[in-house]
Amino acid sequence: MLWDALTLQLGYNATLVAIGATLLGISAGVTGTFLFLRKRALVSDAISHATLPGVCIGFMLLVALGGDGRNLLGLLAGSAVSAWVGLLCMNWLTRHTRLAEDAAIGAVLSVFFGFGIVLLTVIQTMGVGRQAGLEGFLLGSTAGMLWTDALIIALGGAATLLLVMIIRRPMTMVAFDPEYAAAQGLPVHRVDLAMMGLVMAVTVVGLKIVGLILIVALLIIPPVTARFWSQRSERVVLLAGLAGGLAGYLGAALSASAPNLPTGPIIVLVSFGFFALSLLFAPVRGVLAAVLRHLRFQRRVHIRQGLLALAQGQKIYEPLTLRLLRRSGLVRADGVATETGKARAAKALRDEKRWEVVRSDQAHEATAALYDGLRDIETVLTRDQIAEVDRQIGGPQEVPA
């Protein structure tokens, strides 16, 4: 069943939804990356909630004009207008009043949503009977998706992607260093607005599939996931698109494979699955990598300190140090150094003395700053320099009688 879903063999509607969700995931991931890098991820929350009054007003207008209230294009146009109004309100509140951005986001999202609910109840009492699909915009409803709906989503997603590609450079610059961007003559405020406009476009396009409350997840989770895997912004953008698209596709397929699996939440949960995997297993930034790094560091410190103790003939009491030394064949089970251990210990002690000379010499100030008790001196000084240091230390001295 799941395999059928993954290979798009579960019928017309399931295929439409899968394709739409994939496209939506890609464009949401790509667009959301810039928002995330700009550290304004939750602005999308305000934008998405602010679409609700627009959907309702769009529906009312369509009905008043005698049309079918469920015309997706009309509803999406309405939602775009009200999201834009919400965005302007939020910008105005942060720029012209003392409110911080978080308060402005919260105020806009809840008030617009509340107003949307009022309009929704008005529509329910209008008694036109065709409002059944309207609540679907809250959490998405893919059951009755039409070919035209899918087409609108595909075209909207593609247009968004194209626009992102065109203005990705200014957006990246503003995201990383708005002051520098302003100094370069970029209209930072307008670039920000354009970024938000794109987010709004994605939100509007995604209303049908995941609904206005969960679209935020598609804008935030894939970029955060992608960020674990790369430090380069272009790659993060591509990976976010990939993660989003994959989550959309798998989520849609999963939800089609069994009853009572609503598409929107499943896509979000799949997306979170990718995030959790990345959080744990990503190289460099992942939790597992960090734990391994820490263990490696601990090992180096213990072995180094153990070798110094051996060289100076001190007894080692720390069990972890002993175990590590024994495992690398540097000491025997009774704690006496092996031949290799003796050689390594002598080397460690001499290196420590070399460092001491280097650190007391003003001429080596920059090098001395690199001393952390672990660094091999060969990695910071040339062979000639080490020879010079050794000359200062001198050979083994005669034991006084």
Next chain:
Amino acid sequence: MSGEEFVPLSLTPLLIGTFAAIACALPGNFLVLRKQALIGDAISHVVLPGIVVAFILTGAISTWPMMLGAAGAAILAVIMIEAVRRLGQIEAGAAMGVVFTTMFAAGVLLLEQTDTSSVHLDVEHALYGNLESLIWLDATGWPSVLDPVALAGLPPELPRIALTLLGVSLFIWLFWRPLKISTFDEGFARTVGIRTGALGMALVITAAIAAVAAFDAVGSIIVIAMFICPPAAARMMTNRLETQIGWSVVFAILSAVTGYILAGYGPLWLGAADAVSAAGMIATMSGLILAGAAIWGPCRTRAGAPNTA
């Protein structure tokens, strides 16, 4: 409107709405000042999975398991946000976005998976509440307010939200000085020995309890308006915390009362037959109050202080 109609139909929702608005506005003041306003957003979204899990475990809609479930979910969410933020070195807003959307999605999924058709628990209700349904059928008029038999039939939400309001006020009153100091100068608060971490967590938990208690009445999204709008509007009115809290309570009451009345009677005045959502109208009114404060408030700009010279 006469007492015979007003008391059973409107008195209890009105009181519940007002109490909920005040109980949310009080901790909201500190959340807004600490730039943690969106914690309220996150909490209110995760209340849904908490309630659904409590329902699945107990199999019934009963008050205390649900309150516990929701409070547990709120605490879990705060811990997860902190974990994601620290482990993944992710900015707080994005960490919040990852956690609360996921938990909300899980809640919706659980709700769809379990059979809740027999009970009154659905997603729309969770999102925007049902203030109008909290009526007091045993009341016959104003005399019922003093009648113990009729009082026994009060909707349980009313004593619950009243108790919550009392608890929230008590918390703010007891911890007033540490809260105030740590809100404005966290470093200084630490040097004088206030445990700012624990205090911040306590504030979040208080907010969570207020959100859970208000959840029944107004749903998870409109709670955010109660958290943020009255304090934000009060912030534009004054530079003193005491005055700001006073204003926020005034705005909370104003938005709840006008919102409820406009929702219940506004459409009738306009000639329509049915009322609109009271919770939505309360949010709308608090938004209008905020807009008014943002346009005319004496301390609306960042420079702040009114020109007293």
